Amino acid sequence: MVTRIFLALTTLTALAGAQEAAKPAGQAPPAESAPAAPQVTPKVHHAPRSTARAHETLAVVADIEHPQVVKRALLVYRTAEDAKLREVEMLRASDGPYRAEVPANDVAWPSLEYTIELELMTGQRMAAFASRAELFKVQVPEDLMDVRERALSERLGGGRSVFAASGDYVDFGRSKVSPNPGGVDSVRDRYFRLEGSYTYRPLRVVTEFSIKLGMVRGTAPVLGDRELPKGRSESERFDVGLNYGAPTVRFRFHDQIHFEAELLSSITEQGFAVGTGSALLLGDPYGNKLTFGFETIQGFGSRFFSRMDVMATDRVTLAPIVEVTDMPSADKYGVRLLGELAMNLGGGFNAAVRGGYQARLATSGGASGGATLGYAF
Numbered sequence: 001m002v003t004r005i006f007l008a009l010t011t012l013t014a015l016a017g018a019q020e021a022a023k024p025a026g027q028a029p030p031a032e033s034a035p036a037a038p039q040v041t042p043k044v045h046h047a048p049r050s051t052a053r054a055h056e057t058l059a060v061v062a063d064i065e066h067p068q069v070v071k072r073a074l075l076v077y078r079t080a081e082d083a084k085l086r087e088v089e090m091l092r093a094s095d096g097p098y099r100a101e102v103p104a105n106d107v108a109w110p111s112l113e114y115t116i117e118l119e120l121m122t123g124q125r126m127a128a129f130a131s132r133a134e135l136f137k138v139q140v141p142e143d144l145m146d147v148r149e150r151a152l153s154e155r156l157g158g159g160r161s162v163f164a165a166s167g168d169y170v171d172f173g174r175s176k177v178s179p180n181p182g183g184v185d186s187v188r189d190r191y192f193r194l195e196g197s198y199t200y201r202p203l204r205v206v207t208e209f210s211i212k213l214g215m216v217r218g219t220a221p222v223l224g225d226r227e228l229p230k231g232r233s234e235s236e237r238f239d240v241g242l243n244y245g246a247p248t249v250r251f252r253f254h255d256q257i258h259f260e261a262e263l264l265s266s267i268t269e270q271g272f273a274v275g276t277g278s279a280l281l282l283g284d285p286y287g288n289k290l291t292f293g294f295e296t297i298q299g300f301g302s303r304f305f306s307r308m309d310v311m312a313t314d315r316v317t318l319a320p321i322v323e324v325t326d327m328p329s330a331d332k333y334g335v336r337l338l339g340e341l342a343m344n345l346g347g348g349f350n351a352a353v354r355g356g357y358q359a360r361l362a363t364s365g366g367a368s369g370g371a372t373l374g375y376a377f
Contacts, residue, residue, distance in 0.1 A: 042066040044116055044128035048136055054109055054143040058102040061093065062116060062129070070118050075100035076132065077114035085132065109142035148255070149203045155286060159348055159376025162199040168192065171366030172334050172358055175221040187238045189360065191218025191328050207258060207285060208250040216242040222329040240328045242300055243267045258285050264297055273298040287311050301327035315344040334360035336368065348376045
């Protein structure tokens with residue numbers, strides 16, 4: 001039995017050797033198949049912010065898992081005012097995470113929305129946090145200054161820009177001239193003024209800024225022995241004039257306290273002159289308020305005034321005015337007592353008329369009148 005088993009094994013071994021020898025020369029044994037490369041999917045680790053401060057840059061940071069397969073990381077956002085999506089590339093920050101910033105101008109009430117997208121090495125884009133279909137919302141509480149600005153703008157009917165034109169005639173009666181080398185004891189002390197202005201209202205810390213252009217012409221009891229400008233005759237000795245430009249800025253210190261600063265540059269009959277002015281407003285700047293102010297121009301005179309604006313109705317404002325001035329070019333101060341009636345005409349138009357009485361001497365005085373027409377848009 002053992003002999004038969006041995007012979008069978010020998011026969012099988014011989015047959016296997018013959019088959020191996022029959023294979024073509026150089027043929028390698030089949031190779032084993034390589035294992036498939038694992039599929040790597042990048043992930044974003046991000047802690048979203050639910051609120052942001054208005055008008056401040058919003059920083060968005062995130063960690064990226066498997067950044068080797070990511071070509072770019074993008075912050076995609078939109079604001080409440082503009083539905084257009086905007087993109088900001090996220091860059092690796094010095095402290096490690098990726099970072100992108102939403103500009104301060106885009107961080108505004110009431111909210112903004114964003115998603116984080118990854119662009120892979122293959123060119124494919126994938127949403128890693130939120131999505132364009134469901135953006136993550138960040139609430140932006142309204143800044144107190146924004147609330148004030150919007151409330152004032154609504155009160156003013158959106159009229160941020162104002163063009164205005166005004167004119168005044170002022171008569172102090174007759175005033176004495178001293179000295180009087182020409183034998184003239186007194187002259188008619190009077191002048192008229194024309195002015196145009198443009199005002200813009202930011203309604204923030206700078207509440208308003210404006211530019212005024214105007215002219216003044218008249219006669220006044222200037223010093224009788226002054227030197228006449230070249231080309232002027234003796235009959236023009238008491239003529240006075242002024243062409244001026246005046247930029248003005250109004251600042252808000254408090255809801256009930258505002259301050260105006262003014263710089264004047266002018267050309268008088270004597271030549272170039274400069275001046276300044278300021279005013280303190282107590283109360284509602286576009287309603288009931290008390291104003292104290294002054295204005296002075298080199299060689300032409302100064303004026304100090306107070307004014308109380310009282311809103312009689314939503315459209316009508318009354319204002320008594322007291323002014324002390326030596327304009328134009330007088331050697332004595334006079335007192336002016338005026339009243340003004342201002343009215344909102346609707347459609348952005350407003351008008352004011354004023355009138356009163358003034359005098360430098362108890363024995364002489366005169367009337368004055370003026371009007372202003374403005375348009376706000």
